[in-house]
Amino acid sequence: MFTVRYIEEIDSTNSELKRQAMKGAPSGxxxxxxxxxxxxxxxxxQFFSPADAGLYMSVLFxxxxxxDAGLLTTFTAVAVARxxxxxGVDVGIKWVNDIVADGKKVCGILAESGIHKxxxxxxxxxxxxxxxxxxxxxxxxxxxxxxxxxxxTWDSRALAEELLAALDEVCPQDxxxxxxxxxxxxxxxxxxxxxxxxxxxxxxxxxxYAVSITDEGGLVIRxxxxxxxxxxxxxxxxxxx
Ligand code: BTN
Numbered sequence: 674m675f676t677v678r679y680i681e682e683i684d685s686t687n688s689e690l691k692r693q694a695m696k697g698a699p700s701g702x703x704x705x706x707x708x709x710x711x712x713x714x715x716x717x718x719q720f721f722s723p724a725d726a727g728l729y730m731s732v733l734f735x736x737x738x739x740x741d742a743g744l745l746t747t748f749t750a751v752a753v754a755r756x757x758x759x760x761g762v763d764v765g766i767k768w769v770n771d772i773v774a775d776g777k778k779v780c781g782i783l784a785e786s787g788i789h790k791x792x793x794x795x796x797x798x799x800x801x802x803x804x805x806x807x808x809x810x811x812x813x814x815x816x817x818x819x820x821x822x823x824x825x826t827w828d829s830r831a832l833a834e835e836l837l838a839a840l841d842e843v844c845p846q847d848x849x850x851x852x853x854x855x856x857x858x859x860x861x862x863x864x865x866x867x868x869x870x871x872x873x874x875x876x877x878x879x880x881x882y883a884v885s886i887t888d889e890g891g892l893v894i895r896x897x898x899x900x901x902x903x904x905x906x907x908x909x910x911x912x913x914x
Contacts, residue, residue, distance in 0.1 A: 674701050674841050675702075675732065675837045675840075676701055676703060677703040677704075677833070678702075678704050679706075679830070680704065680706050680707070681708065682706060682707065682708045682709075682710060682724075683706045683708075683709060683710070684709065685711050685720075685798075686705065686729050686730060686798060687713060687796050688711070688713070689704055689706075689731075690702065690704045690732075690796050690798075691785060691787055691796050693733070694787060694789055694794050695787065695789050697790075698733055699733075699735070700734055700736075700794075701734075702732075703730060703833075704730070704731050705728070705729065705830075706722075707725055707729075708722060708723060708724035708725070710722075713783060713798075714781050714783060714800075715770075716908060720783075720800050721802075721805075721808065721809065721812060723805070725829070726802070726804050726818070727801055727802050727803050727804075727805065728800070728803055728829040728836075729798075729800055730799045730833050732796070732797050732798075732799075732837075732840065733794060733795075734795045734797065734845070734846040735789075735795070736792045736793055737794060737795045742784060742786045742793070742795045743784070743889070743890055743905075744851070744889070745784050745795050745845045745846060746769065746784040747854075747855070747858055748843050748848055748851075748854050748858075749770070749782050749799065749840065749843070750766045750770045750772060750858065751843060751854055751857050752836065752839035752842070753772050753780055753782070753801070753836060753839070754766055754772055755843075756835045756836055757772065757774075757779070757780070757819070759835075760823070761823075762774055762779070762822055762823060764779065765862065766862050766863065767862075767863050767864055767909075767911065768862065768865075768883070768886070768909050769890065769892070769909075772801075773863060774822050775817055777814075777816055777817035778815055778817070779802050779816075779817050779822065780800060780801040780802065781800050782798065782799055782800075783797075783798040783800075784796065784797045795846070799836060801819070801829070801832065801836075802817065803820065803832065804818060804820045804829075851888075852888070855888055858886065858890075859885070859886050862886060864883045864892065864909060864911060865883050865885060865886060867882070867883050867912070868881075868911075868912045869881060869909045869910060869911055869912060870910045871904055871908075871909050872909070872910065873906075873907040874906055874907050876907075879896065880912065881894040881896045881897070882895045884901065887903055889905075891904060891905045
């Protein structure tokens with residue numbers, strides 16, 4: 674189902690695959706780079722992407738229903754968590770799509786969508802910190818690598834293949850049993866049941882309690898005035914209690 678191309682260097686595998694999608698690249702096209710010069714994360718952030726240290730991979734899904742595009746990342750997070758857990762790494766999913774271990778991010782997922790000849794497509798980018806032995810100062814408190822977690826070197830190509838096999842099984846664009854995947858996502862969540870701080874896009878942060886995750890992947894927050902609402906975008910940080 675996937676056709677993988679390995680390249681040395683690119684600005685961002687998501688950007689390049691999007692360019693290819695706009696020229697008609699087929700569903701299942703995958704791009705893996707040794708290094709990104711302008712790796713991107715959510716909320717306009719950079720994604721630290723030095724040569725050989727991490728896995729930088731993007732996958733093209735087409736066509737997709739734009740309403741379900743958000744769930745692509747949710748289900749991709751389940752696939753990534755399954756693979757890392759199968760290697761004995763104790764990971765959880767921090768809403769919405771960070772894979773964390775020891776309270777730090779080991780993998781980020783960035784989904785982007787576009788339209789080509791009237792057909793929506795989605796690019797899901799997966800960045801795994803594999804063999805970093807140290808991070809820049811601004812990341813050292815929030816990022817961790819598989820090498821730091823396990824004390825051994827990881828083969829990023831082998832990991833890419835395992836992740837693609839897991840994605841094939843989950844089939845995030847058209848899962849056989851989305852309800853079971855949502856339940857697995859909930860079970861793997863490290864956000865539900867915690868006091869959190871919500872950072873809305875361009876709005877003031879506020880505190881609340883993460884009650885549950887809806888079938889659409891939204892995070893239900895109870896605020897101190899006992900109001901409940903669902904967060905569908907922005908960022909949520911788990912508060913140390
Ligand atoms: C995040 O943590 O906010 C998401 C990070 C996603 C990083 C991956 S690396 C491969 C792909 N290409 C990018 O530029 N970003 C994604």
